[in-house]
Amino acid sequence: MFVEILFFLFSIVLSMTLGLVAGIQRLHAGKKAGPRTYALVTMAATLFTLMSTQMGGDDRVAAAVLTGIGFIGAGMIMHKEGDIEGLTTAAGLWLMSAVGMAVGLGWWWQGVFVTILALLLLMWNDHGAHN
Numbered sequence: 001m002f003v004e005i006l007f008f009l010f011s012i013v014l015s016m017t018l019g020l021v022a023g024i025q026r027l028h029a030g031k032k033a034g035p036r037t038y039a040l041v042t043m044a045a046t047l048f049t050l051m052s053t054q055m056g057g058d059d060r061v062a063a064a065v066l067t068g069i070g071f072i073g074a075g076m077i078m079h080k081e082g083d084i085e086g087l088t089t090a091a092g093l094w095l096m097s098a099v100g101m102a103v104g105l106g107w108w109w110q111g112v113f114v115t116i117l118a119l120l121l122l123m124w125n126d127h128g129a130h131n
Contacts, residue, residue, distance in 0.1 A: 007106070008050060015039075015046035015103040018115040019096055025122050026089065033076060033089045041069065041093050042100035049104025062101060069097040092122060 016039045023038030045065050052061035073090030095118055102111040 011046050011050060011103050011106070011108075012043055014108060014111065015042040015100045018042055018099055018103070018111055022092060022096055022115060022118055022122065025119055026092065029122070031089050033093060038093065038096050041072075042096045042103070045069070045097040045100025046104040049101045053105070065097055065101060066094075069094050088122070092118065 019039035019042030020035045022042075023033070023035030026038065027034035048061050048065050055061070073094055076086040076090045076093070078085045095114070099111045099114050099118075102108075102114070
């Protein structure tokens with residue numbers, strides 16, 4: 001029981017931390033979805049995944065997480081004056097939901113590794129792209 005509690009606590013704190021790190025980068029890039037949004041997404045995905053594992057690994061939970069985050073991401077994508085904004089933010093949140101799910105499954109180093117790669121991509125300035 002104690003090990004399960006530690007696993008839960010570590011998983012939630014790790015997913016929150018990874019979401020905060022990615023969100024801080026987006027905040028510094030001037031994007032509206034920042035640390036709180038990213039941390040909430042990763043924590044929710046982790047919690048749903050942890051609950052799913054307690055229900056026998058029901059794959060429908062993973063599908064529901066993907067559907068839910070897709071809905072949030074769709075709301076972030078805006079067409080503005082012939083341009084598209086928010087696409088990278090939506091993709092980043094989608095990826096962070098996967099990171100949260102990975103952490104919930106105990107794939108801790110994999111979640112950290114993917115977050116580092118995501119940060120490298122998000123910090124890459126592709127000159128003139130507004131997403």
